[in-house]
Amino acid sequence: MATDNEEFNVPVSDAWGVLLGILGFFAVMTVVSVFLKGDLRAILRPTDTFLSARSSASWYSIGLSYFASGMGAWIVYGTTEMGATRSLSWWGVIGYSTASSFPAMLLMFLGPKIKKRVGADAGYTATDFALARYGRLMHLHVVCISCFYMYIYMVAEFTSLSNVYATVTGKSIAGNDSKDYTTNIAVALAIMTWSYTALAGLPASIFTDKFQGVVIAAVVTMLLVATTSLKRNELSRDEFDDATGWFSKGFEALVTLYIAIASAELFNQGTWQRVWAAKSDFDMRAGFALGALFVTLVMMFFGVMGMIAYANDRDAYDSFQKLAYLSFFDLLLPLPRFWHFVTLALLTTLAASSVDTLQNGLSSVLSHDLIRHKLSANWSRIVVVVFNIAAVIQAADRFEVVPLFLVADLVCATSVGPLFAGLLDKDVDVFGIFTIPAPTELGAFAGCLAGLATVIVNGEINDVNKAVNPYTGKVYEKGFLAYFWLTNTKSNGEPYDCSLCGVKTMVTFIVVPLVSTTACFVFSKLDIYLGGDKAREPFLIVPRLDDGDTRLVTARPVVLDVYDADPKQKDKDDDDDEQPKADREVLVGDP
Template sequence: MPYLTSAVLVAALMCFAFLGLRARRVDGPLDDYVTARNSQNASTLGLSFLASGMGAWILFAPPEIGAFVGPLALAGYAIGSALPFIVLGLYGPKIRRHLPQGRSIGEFAEACYGAGVRRWVSLVSVLYMACFLAAELTAIGAITALLSDVPPALVVIGVALTTLLYTALGGLRASLATDRWQAWLLIALLALVGGVAWLRLPEMPVDAVMPAIPVAGALSVALTLVIAVTAANLFHQGYWQRVWAARDDRALGQGAWLGGGITVIVVMVVGGLGMLAAMSGVALGEPPIPFFALLSQAPAWLALPALVLAVTLVASSVDTLQNGIASLVVADSGKRGLSIGAARLVTVALMVPVVIVALQGLSVLRLFLIADLLCAAIVVPVLLGLWQRMSAFSAVAGGVAGMLGAVLPGWVTQGSLIEGILAASFPHSIPTLAPFLGALVASTLISLLLAWLMPRKQ
């Protein structure tokens, strides 16, 4: 069985590599390598948004939220997962008009506020995407150990090397081409795995109750997830690349709504499976992993398509993240004339520490939450950049206020600045609303107030 599993996984990865390499432009310019400017239609963008946003996290987080917190918080997670696409779909046309030759969120920040803010924004973006990469590769290692006898390290390295092969050589076009096929494949595999697991569930007890916590608590979790996921993903350079890759404003808007709509459905369906697992009385495991607990009730053969599903999910997000980090570095080095060859070397070099972290099998949830909070503290000042009254001072002050706002709730309740900082670092790796809400409200209020009192000089 390990040989069959290995052969199937190798075949899947080789198919992705073939599709990506076939789409590359051998002699294309650097700009095409990182933006595929004005070339993609709505359906391609929609499927790309879906595949890029879906990762192995959907097999862990939504089912757990569904099983323990209930449908209200799950809806918040689904909306938060889709909202970044919608925001870029609505805001993207203005960004394209303001910066028609743009390539990154860093360039957008510089066009609005100057080079200093650009470096700050680029650093946050790279930090967030590196956390995302480490989390995805760590997850595929854990899933491999759970579902097969294949050494997890081989799959982690295999996914990293395969995606590096076609993203380093093919750039954004390679990622977009594989996204289209990976989106359809993950939908089909999810339907197969989820459908069979659902059919093999034990008979539902007569007194089964849908998982739920008090409405106030569920709303708090839902709002936390909406803020955290939306703010963080708006610093995902892979999504910003697609703003300029769109054929036109109409294609961008339609693609964003398509990708966002399907994302909501996928997250709700996978989370719903977690609720069904909890309601049926299936042992959810320790730590709880409701989706994989369902597989314990299903036929043994289902483990193989489930593992292929996980590899597809990880590859579809990892290739976007790899290309996004490389394009951000290229865009930030554009004035120094970084070549395509150097961009490829940067892509490979950045993956080395990420793979090393992933091979440790560590939990990156706490680091993820800290990165999310940092994004939440500065997302509003960055997006306000197209407002004529906003200045670099207002943006930076708003970002600093956002970070102080994140610490303030814990400071007030615990009576200590150190305790406030500790609370904002999520010591128990549990997302809580107060730091995120404090960061968002403080950054917004200070940015708007200073922009009104001290407008940008024309």
């Protein structure tokens, strides 16, 4: 392993060359593709294709795009922390790796249903489903949750890549002496990725993702050979087995990760855009399956790297002289400088592929209303600029990446159940005992609020009124919102081994979506009881935006008996109930 007097010393000028070279290459590729297509008018007045790349991507394009956009620079900190924390070890690494690809499995099932409900030639993202199924109130709520998650993800990407460049150039990421440098790295990433996504929109992101996916796979393979073939990183089987294992804390983290990542990624509108971009349902499903496989393999690679680093220097990690989330750099440091440049190129590619997807996702949240009311889609470009500026400013504070994600994951967990409960648009009679109502808009929104309240109640139960990093002492939040940071501690006040560890965190992620989903149906039942069929209409109508959209909600008071129903007949009825294409276009605003 690296000795104490070794440190990274890549020249700053060379690091800038790698950053600008990689980002510039993707920008040039986009410009060339735009000119080759010849539709230059779309640059000034973006079309539907700019926002959706509708029905244009084959399965391998979707697969590489999901893989490249789902893997950000944060992965050098994620599963490596699991691997370099013995109490998590295999369960933690497998949990993080498979949980990161789990949303793709959900989208294979949910994607065609949501796309059919909104309209294959009318929608853009899941926010359009919220509008078409519920109405404006839930639409605005889902837009806010989605923007919050994508914003936090963007902050994490800017922070991660900036810290990597600071580390590899020998700068400290703990003090303020490198703050200007890391901020400039974030600014460069924001500007360069925005330049080509603003130029060509979602097609540019999918186009560059194909190249980025191949680069990521190739470089990860090279790093695998380089790090494991280095003599000082060699381990015996006994040494490796003694440093790893299958422990209950790791399984707790696995459960937490599955719920947390699935909840959050279902609000990532950049991923949902790929549902509409796929040529067919087959292309979408096959693409997501391929992307999920690649995501799992890459995450496993970094997790195993963390295990090797820990096994080589257990005492240093156990005493916190070395930090688990930086374990990959412990393996990277002894390699020749060439590999440091390769790593910078890899992580720059990872960050660019994630950020350009997030930028397109953010631009999509206004797409429905802009296109439907014949307003310029350039407003979506301005929205992305505002989010980029805010994310760069936030990244300058250099929050730890995993706690940032936990905040966003928990916020998303409060609303994921009520949103997708909207797939039920008929009342269900359960064996003649009681009826499960098709959720109403007010009921769904109340369920989301119940989820938020559940987090606050958990904080009171666990006596958490201040969120403090147990290692650095940094205060994240004070008051009733502090529990969203999930900085739980053991009963004796000591910190857990990692941000994701502990039964309290696992229980919170189990309870919150269960309560919010149950509350959604309970409040919907109450809403219908008090308001009758009127409750099934949109709760909030925005003048001019929603004129003529009073039929958005189709939560019909038709009762389906789950005991007597013939599944084949049910499928036929669903097809019969589906509105004609012309009606769907009116409802969701096909451009």
